Amino acid sequence: MNVKPIIHATASVVISYLTYQAVRLIIQQLEETNPPLAIWLRQFSTSDKIQDGDRYLQELMTVNQELAYRVMTVRQHLGEEVLDYLPELCRTGILQSNQQHQRQHFEKIMELSIPEATEDR
């Protein structure tokens, strides 16, 4: 199994997600300092546009470069705060999720088998 493309695709998903979170933070900040610009940025940042962080930034750069630079700065800052925690947190998250699904499955089996056991008496 060649996992290299999956590693790169996952990194790309994370970067786009941090771009989205950076935009959300900036909209929150603008709501306090410049409400009309907050409305404009919210309308500009449609969910299908922001799915690809790089294309989104490219488009934003053409219409408001100051905001584009701000998104890049906040995204980089978020990266510094978030990225190092990801491996451990995801590893734990996957383990916990797997255990939870397995537990729910066993509980269901038990629920189904208990009435049968009662009937046998």
Place this chain on the structure above:
Amino acid sequence: MNVKPIIHATASVVISYLTYQAVRLIIQQLEETNPPLAIWLRQFSTSDKIQDGDRYLQELMTVNQELAYRVMTVRQHLGEEVLDYLPELCRTGILQSNQQHQRQHFEKIMELSIPEATEDR
């Protein structure tokens, strides 16, 4: 700025993405070994369903627990292969993306300013 919710939300996005990649790999494997099941899994795994990896697994567990266990195993394995590379790769990706957007912006400014400079002569 409270980044804790963003860290957890990002981890959740990564886990869901690895679930999606695990399903893709299993569909590829099934296409060789069990084509009808590959078709079934592809039809079951609609993009809106798979956006939330945990809900997807919960649903899959109710209809085909063997496949659900397989998705969990492959996802965990993918995590081991992918997660440790993410911080560095994302950090580099963000830096490169920022530099690229800035360079494109400067090139555009230069393109716009060169004709003016020529006119001045």
